[in-house]
Amino acid sequence: MEALIASFGMVAIAEIGDKTQLLSFVLATRFRGRHWAIIAGIFAATVFNHLFAALVGGWVAHFLGPDLLRWILGLAFLGFAVWALIPDTLDDKPEPSRYGPFLTTLVLFFLAEMGDKTQLATVALGAKYANLALVTLGTTLGMMAANVPAVLIGEKLAQRFRLSTMRFVAAALFAIFGLLILFKVNLGLGLG
Numbered sequence: 001m002e003a004l005i006a007s008f009g010m011v012a013i014a015e016i017g018d019k020t021q022l023l024s025f026v027l028a029t030r031f032r033g034r035h036w037a038i039i040a041g042i043f044a045a046t047v048f049n050h051l052f053a054a055l056v057g058g059w060v061a062h063f064l065g066p067d068l069l070r071w072i073l074g075l076a077f078l079g080f081a082v083w084a085l086i087p088d089t090l091d092d093k094p095e096p097s098r099y100g101p102f103l104t105t106l107v108l109f110f111l112a113e114m115g116d117k118t119q120l121a122t123v124a125l126g127a128k129y130a131n132l133a134l135v136t137l138g139t140t141l142g143m144m145a146a147n148v149p150a151v152l153i154g155e156k157l158a159q160r161f162r163l164s165t166m167r168f169v170a171a172a173l174f175a176i177f178g179l180l181i182l183f184k185v186n187l188g189l190g191l192g
Helices: 004-012 019-030 035-063 065-083 098-115 118-127 131-158 163-182
Strands: none
Touching: 004 035, 004 065, 004 118, 004 131, 019 098, 019 131, 019 163, 035 118, 035 163, 065 118, 065 163, 118 131
């Protein structure tokens, strides 16, 4: 259960202000009134992307010794903390598509998530926890928790919460998680 909770919390907070959340805002504007097709596209893209990422993490963990894995994971999460402080921008705005909101969202969201901090965090979480299904479920639910509101109430949400504050919270969580791993701290959460 801790794999689910850690995966959900880390990705939900890290996704705030991320380029894929910005993409959710843009797609909701582009395909007005087609929110559920956009949400379904985000869900499908995330499941495929994060399942692959968790599998890669599990595979890496299988071949590395526990001490080397601990150092790699701890330093990776500290790197994610720094990365979370850097604001994302949406470089390529989607062009109008003849493929409809679901397929357009599926493809754009899957591609935007490649190499993204939430995908790389999923790799690290897959390496940390043996239950890849719970990691994938947690990270997918975290992505949905951050992106569904972006699709449904995007502009109002952006006015209510400062993205810079959320980036700081995400960075702090990544740093805490990284330090707990590096220093083998066990708080009953499986972090040590």
